[in-house]
Amino acid sequence: MEKSGTIMTREELLQLESGALTPNCLDLSLIASMVGNVTLPSESPVMHVEGKGLEEVQHALQVCTELGLAGDAISKSSFPLPTLRTVLDEARRQVHEGQGFAIIRGIGLSDSVQDNTNMFLGLASYIGDVRGVQDKQGSMLTHVTASKTWTVPPELRHGIHTNTALAWHNDMGTDTIALHIRSLAEEGGNTFVASSWTIYRELVTSFPQVLELLCEPCWPLQVSGNPPRHIVAPLLQVHNNRVYLSVDPGRLGLHPVTAKAGLGSSIPSLTTSHLQALETLSGLATKHRLMLDTKPGDMLFINNWALIHARDSYKDPEDGPGRHLVRLWLRDSEFGWDVPKSMRVPWETAFGSNGDGYPTGITHKKYPLVPSHDYKPPKYTAGSAAFVLDDSDDVNGEGTESSKTT
Numbered sequence: 001m002e003k004s005g006t007i008m009t010r011e012e013l014l015q016l017e018s019g020a021l022t023p024n025c026l027d028l029s030l031i032a033s034m035v036g037n038v039t040l041p042s043e044s045p046v047m048h049v050e051g052k053g054l055e056e057v058q059h060a061l062q063v064c065t066e067l068g069l070a071g072d073a074i075s076k077s078s079f080p081l082p083t084l085r086t087v088l089d090e091a092r093r094q095v096h097e098g099q100g101f102a103i104i105r106g107i108g109l110s111d112s113v114q115d116n117t118n119m120f121l122g123l124a125s126y127i128g129d130v131r132g133v134q135d136k137q138g139s140m141l142t143h144v145t146a147s148k149t150w151t152v153p154p155e156l157r158h159g160i161h162t163n164t165a166l167a168w169h170n171d172m173g174t175d176t177i178a179l180h181i182r183s184l185a186e187e188g189g190n191t192f193v194a195s196s197w198t199i200y201r202e203l204v205t206s207f208p209q210v211l212e213l214l215c216e217p218c219w220p221l222q223v224s225g226n227p228p229r230h231i232v233a234p235l236l237q238v239h240n241n242r243v244y245l246s247v248d249p250g251r252l253g254l255h256p257v258t259a260k261a262g263l264g265s266s267i268p269s270l271t272t273s274h275l276q277a278l279e280t281l282s283g284l285a286t287k288h289r290l291m292l293d294t295k296p297g298d299m300l301f302i303n304n305w306a307l308i309h310a311r312d313s314y315k316d317p318e319d320g321p322g323r324h325l326v327r328l329w330l331r332d333s334e335f336g337w338d339v340p341k342s343m344r345v346p347w348e349t350a351f352g353s354n355g356d357g358y359p360t361g362i363t364h365k366k367y368p369l370v371p372s373h374d375y376k377p378p379k380y381t382a383g384s385a386a387f388v389l390d391d392s393d394d395v396n397g398e399g400t401e402s403s404k405t406t
Contacts (some may be wrong), residue, residue: 024070037197037243038100038306043196044293045099048105053084055292057119064118071121071140071367076129079122080399088126091301095127095176096129096335100303101292102127102191108263108297109182113369117141120299120326121367127301128176128330130357131351138364143371144179144325145397150375159250163323166311168194168246168285170304172221173346174329175336177309179300185323189314191292191300193307194285195364196245202237202284210280211236213273217342220268222251223349230267231345235281239340244305246343249278301330305337324371331355372396 049057060079064070069078081088091102104123112117134142144160154162163185171177179191203211214236221233237248253270270278285308293302302309316322329350336355339347352359 006351016390018073021038022062022404025361037241038195038303040193040195040288040307041099042290043275044290045104045382046103046105046293047087047345049084049087049104049313049362053081054107056084057123060122060380061110061115062213064122065115070114072365074118074121074125075091075124078119081122085126089121092127092332095301095303096332096337100195102301103294103375104299104301105295105297107299116182117182117326117367117369120178120328123299123331124178124301124328125318126329127178128279128332128336129349130333130355132174132329132331132357133359133365134327134329134350137251137390138362138366138397139368140328141367142327143368144327145323145371147371147375148316148322148355149371152375152377156377158378161375161401162188162345163316165211165313167249168308168310169250170246170308172246172248173350174304174331175339175347176330176332177300177304178328178330179302180326180328181294181296181298182298182324183296183321184294185314186317187315189313189323191294192289192310192312193292193302194289194309195405196236196243196306197321198283198288199281199308200238200243200247202288203280207280207284210277213277214281219274220270221346222253223345228254228267233342233345234281237340237342238339242305242337242341244337244343245308246305246346247278247281251340252278273400303337304342315395331357346360363395368396 038134055378060081064074064079067078067320071139088104094100094102107123108120110119131140133140134217142160146154146157146163150157154164159166200211203214215238216232217232217234219233219235220230222228223229224230233243233246237244237246252274254267289310292300314323331351333355347355351357
């Protein structure tokens with residue numbers, strides 16, 4: 001298995017995927033038999049929680065408060081939901097084997113940020129029982145917002161900490177993205193998804209050369225900002241009859257900070273062909289996109305291999321908190337998709353080589369309850385998903401100092 005910083009040849013990576021389809025051996029008749037893939041519905045369905053399910057959530061929260069449970073201590077066993085579990089099991093099935101996403105609505109929000117966090121961790125544990133680390137500081141929660149207390153210019157922040165649009169991307173490194181909608185923007189800020197499978201089918205029939213390039217392990221993927229290191233990997237893989245996308249334009253090629261500083265780096269820039277392929281991919285995602293209907297208090301779960309996602313720009317209200325989502329990275333040990341070896345490097349950084357949620361070098365996990373009051377500009381970040389490259393950076397903009405955590 002490749003390690004972070006290793007540059008593998010095309011032949012080596014293709015040998016790792018001995019059972020995978022590549023553009024050179026595509027049999028279009030096989031497409032009809034690839035039944036494990038996701039096709040989006042025409043609208044954004046919602047799963048509602050009410051009655052007995054609401055009572056179970058409140059009781060579980062009360063037990064957490066009485067026992068002082070928080071963070072890693074919140075799991076399916078410590079947050080029992082015997083009746084609501086049926087709904088959550090169906091949500092888990094939809095994420096992994098159905099439409100690729102699930103929206104849970106009806107639980108609402110508490111005045112207590114601790115209760116909101118415990119509730120999110122508790123319900124999310126039924127969708128994915130393993131949580132991924134989101135930076136080298138051990139952050140398990142990321143606050144996706146553009147806080148009004150921050151004075152750092154937007155161009156110096158992570159993309160998720162601005163109100164600008166985010167291009168089509170995957171959160172490279174996770175199986176499932178979980179988002180708790182705390183508040184929304186006054187205008188815009190919509191989340192869109194598109195099916196990897198649907199995009200793949202059109203690439204096969206209309207853009208075979210682009211498909212071939214996306215499947216080639218020739219894409220320079222940043223894995224470290226200081227010193228600058230990279231691997232080469234494919235952005236699209238067919239594995240176990242499923243189509244996987246793992247792409248974030250912000251992590252591809254030479255990092256702008258490295259280039260501006262004139263530091264020596266072996267990381268190549270993207271070629272014209274690379275850029276044109278990304279443009280085609282983005283165009284197809286936009287063509288087949290579905291806007292997700294979310295409201296404050298909703299919990300949204302997205303299969304990060306099966307769906308690519310984007311966000312439009314937004315405007316926050318003058319009064320009030322503005323758009324604020326809280327993010328978890330999840331894996332389900334039973335239903336999680338098998339990760340292709342050619343895409344494992346970012347994934348192992350989040351979940352560890354065994355997928356148990358304990359990556360090398362992480363000695364402490366933290367669950368920040370609120371966005372940091374003061375934002376520390378990251379030196380080496382990459383990607384729309386704010387995957388931090390340098391050890392000194394934090395996905396919540398906290399630097400080495402943490403805001404209130406659980």
